Amino acid sequence: MLNLEGVHAYYGYIHALKGVSLKVEEGSIVTLLGANGAGKTTILKVISGVLKASSGSVTFLDHDISKLAPEKVVSEGIVQAPEGRQIFPELTVIENLQVGAYTRRDKKNIKSSYQIVFDYFPILKERQDQLAGTLSGGEQQMLAIGRALMAKPKVLLLDEPSLGLAPLIVKDIFKIIQEINAQGTTVFLVEQNANQALAISDYAYVLETGKITVEGKASEIKEDPKVLQAYLGGH
Incomplete structure (x- = not known):
């Protein structure tokens, strides 16, 4: 591949x-x-x-x-979740996810992608209106992966x-x-x-x-x- x-x-x-x-x-x-x-x-x-x-x-x-x-x-x-997360701290969780979908042409299907990300990371749904910079390290990593997934x-x-x-978050x-x-x-x-x-x-x-x-x-x-x-x- x-x-x-x-x-x-x-x-x-x-x-x-x-x-x-x-x-x-x-x-x-x-x-x-x-x-x-x-x-x-x-x-x-x-x-x-x-x-x-x-x-x-x-x-x-x-x-x-x-x-x-x-x-x-x-x-x-081919989409990357980079080292050190590199999320946008001044944007909310949902805005960070929107950035991930920027290159997509199938705009009408983006809504279902949010749901996929929230199914993997329920905490991001709870915090979708929170500024990304205020999330914990583990939550920021989840957001970085979620943002990458938004590009399908x-x-x-x-x-x-x-x-x-922390080891539990790593697991x-x-x-x-x-x-x-x-x-x-x-x-x-x-x-x-x-x-x-x-x-x-x-x-x-x-x-x-x-x-x-x-x-x-x-x-x-x-x-x-x-x-x-x-x-x-x-x-």
Whole structure:
């Protein structure tokens, strides 16, 4: 469904991605693991069109999207909930959700999308008229995911959704990610919480200094000695 093939990307003279190839199959949850600075967010930027690859290809449903502007990528059905939430604090919850639906052409169906978001996140319905900046960290993360869902993604890109959240909230967020996937949305998950991410994923990649070093079924990656030591607290 979504393929990166031999992708190189730079920030100025810094070679951030060094020939990255990965695949996200339709209907799956795929996780990308890696330490800070490995290039995980850079991969999401390349997929989203925010950063252009210097070489290699990004294809979605068999056509090249590597030259598309970010808003065109969203229109194609690839939508990101970015790291650090990046909601609009001065807007209400409902206004933030409206922003998520901005690129949609099927305006008459937007109302039903609100209901889908509120079914996943009932607290957002209760707080729909509240300023987003006054929400808790967990609620802001729910809003960021809800805003992305308003664009009706075929592939949902999630960048560190558990970052800075209490363990109980993290558990809820991962459960909802599974529910979103079960309803037909493919998920590409960038996450440092390896235990939780691998528990819900079908396939996983490990990125180190801009290169994929390990890949495989999530259940097998959990047993990989290198991954155990680096990300799962094993020996």
